[in-house]
Amino acid sequence: MAPLRSRRRRALAVPVGLALTASLGFLPGSATAAAPQTADAPASAAEAGPExxxxxxxxxxxxxxxxxxxxxxxxxxxxxxxxxxxxxxxxxxxxxxxxxxxxxxxxxxxxxxTRTAPLKAAGTTEVGKPEKVREPRSAAALAAARASGQEPLESLQWDIAAIRADKAAEVNPGSRKVTVAVIDTGVDDTHPDLAPNFSAKQSANCVGGLADTGKGAWRPYTEDDYHGTHVAGEIAAARNNVGVAGVAPGVKVSSIKVSEAETSLFYAEAVVCAFMFAADQGIEVTNNSYYIDPWMFNCKDDPDQGAIVEAVSRAAKFAGRKGAIHVASAGNSSFDLAAKSLTDTSSPNDTTPVERTVDPSKCLDIPTQLPGVVTVSATGPKALKSYYSNYGLNQIDVAGPGGDKYQVPEAPAKDGRILSTMPGGDYAYLQGTSMAGPHVAGVAALIKSKRPDASPQEIQWLLKAHADNPGCPTEPYDPDGDGKVNAECTGTQHINSFYGFGIVDALDAVEK
The missing domain is CATH 3.30.70.1510 (THUMP domain-like)
Structure with missing residues (x-):
């Protein structure tokens, strides 16, 4: 999979093998160079363009x-x-x-x-490539982990303790009546940490716009399509003395695959299908660690992009009315989403990108910036905004651990990125807002487990109410230490551009 193009490719999921051993040009569908056709005279074979x-x-x-x-x-x-x-x-x-x-x-x-590339020509919010973990797990190490109440690799998961998900699991690990749908590249449900909590009945392949519920259709195409499996483990890896622990290890997780083969692009028709399928399956929480390709930002005043915004918005709202709360990653471009203008150099990413200036008030990162969606920024081990994470006053709702290679965790953890499950029974480190969103989705699932009658709006309010806000940094924000300020945090201790209402707290979610 290509590196988080900025966000999915943007969420900075970078598996790290623990050396443990481990403005716009002409767009198809709007005005083009081809001669216009009338409603009475569709294009002939000679005049036809790409499908x-x-x-x-x-x-x-x-x-x-x-x-x-x-x-x-x-x-x-x-x-x-x-x-x-x-x-x-x-x-x-x-x-x-x-x-x-x-x-x-x-x-x-x-x-x-919905695209600029032809059909059959062949994104996520992770940053970098995965690094596999090959941590020796001797009988003595396994015994020590069990004695401490931890999973064998949990000592490396600084993120679980950071939001007190380990303590929350002792109180309420989550209900089997709650399912989190991972709308992504597919999930390897055969992974031993995921199999106990996987819901095949609520899984499908929505690529192309039609839900395929055939056995295994929801799985990744190859082990290189690891993104969705990593996300699923962060949410609901079982506490079964095998490997890692999820934020909500008692809830169910399902897979709705929306990425196309080879390109790993997430097109609107697949995401619309995913939200509609989630609604029909009674899904309580959806995790969306991606943006809809081929445009990083879809501008409502462009006829093609505006139609994409409308279609996806309708589907997301429909699922919301059916009781699903949507959690989405903010993106990995270090953008201030509250700025007056932004420069997008990556779109369209399915053909030839063209630099364009976009107005964030009219051009949306979807589904992240749709109304009612919980928008999540990423933090590292030091509870500081991750260097790559997008931010913005009144744009970020809450924050969650997404990892940061520049922030070093306290021992025994060895890496500032996020350790989770990978296809084929493996584990790896990744970083990105793609990793932050699942932590929030897991906490949302815990809230729904404690309060089964809570609406999506109430769950979002509780996520914010229980969050812990570190406030804007008192020192200049220079995560890579190069002497240059990378971003300006604005707002108050209660709500600010880096963390929204704060970093989610799993223990408060099950206790308060």
Whole structure:
């Protein structure tokens, strides 16, 4: 998998093998160089462009959706699936003017291409590559760990103690009635730390926009697609004397795979499918350690990107109404999300990126910045914002341990990054806001376990109320020690741009 492109590629998940041994140009679907087509004359084979995927957002209601489907066919599109309950239709078309044609159709509110690369051409918020851990676990070491009440590798998990998840597990490890869905690159449910808590019935492969619930469809394509497995372990690795411990080791975890093979890109149609599937499966918490490709920021005033924002927003809201709280990573570009403008040099990441200046008030990192989503920044062992983490006053809700190679933990921990599960029964260190989000998702699951009737809004409020805020640093923020200030923290002790309302506290979540 490519390094957290900034966020997924952005969340800084960097497995570390413990030497323990271990503005925009023309976009497909909007104005293009191809001759415009009318609704009455779809592109001919000679005029056809690359086949792309689109979202068409309509008014809800069977009558309207039916009329729009006819217009889609007339414009040269093929319906992949229709989410009638939210008025989102996923379409494939080789008509280069398909989206513009559909925007004039009766009942259509927005339409746009979800990618710039053709279909079948072949992101996360982790930073760097994983480093596998090969920690010798002798009989004596295992006995010592059991005597201390720890998992064999837990002494290396500074993050668990940092949010008092070890103490929380003694009070309430979480309910089997609560499931956290990992919307990601897939989860290796055969890992011995994950198998006891894995919910196959609530897992699927949503790549392409249709939920495939076949046995194992939710698993990673290869061991290189490790991101989702690492995330799952942070949330719910069982306390079973095998390896590591999760924040909520008593809850269930499921996998909804949304990343495409080879590219590991997360397109809108797959994420819409994931939220709808989560809603139908009664999922209580979703973890979203990614941004929706190919745009790091989707600008609502661009017709294609605006349609993506609308489609994903509708699906996320639908799942929220069904009781799911969404937790999302803030990103790994060291951006101040409250700034007046930002420079994005990575989009579109499925073809050729073009530098653009975006207005954060109009261009959103989704699903992270959608209303109601819990936005999480990352911290290291010293309870200081991780060097790569995005931040922003009134943009960050809470913070969680995401790891930081510049912050050295106290012994016996050996690395400032996050140790968790990997495909094939392995373990590795990663760092990124991709790792911070799962810690918050785990705490959210603990709150839901203690308060089964709590709504997503109430859980978000409790996450904030129980958080511990270190306040803005008193010294200049220079995590890499190069003498340059990397970011300015603004706000108060109660709420600020680095930590929002503070770093989550698992023990308070189960006790208060």
């Amino acid at each position: 792309l995927s689109y979202v068409v957002n309509t008014e809800t209601g069977a009558g309207t959706v039916g009329k729009v489907k006819k217009a889609i066919a007339k414009a040269g599109g093929t319906v992949v699936t229709a989410h009638d309950r939210i008025g989102v239709i996923v379409v494939h078309s080789a008509n280069p003017d398909f989206a513009r044609t559909m925007r004039t159709a009766e009942g259509v509110q927005s339409a746009g291409a």
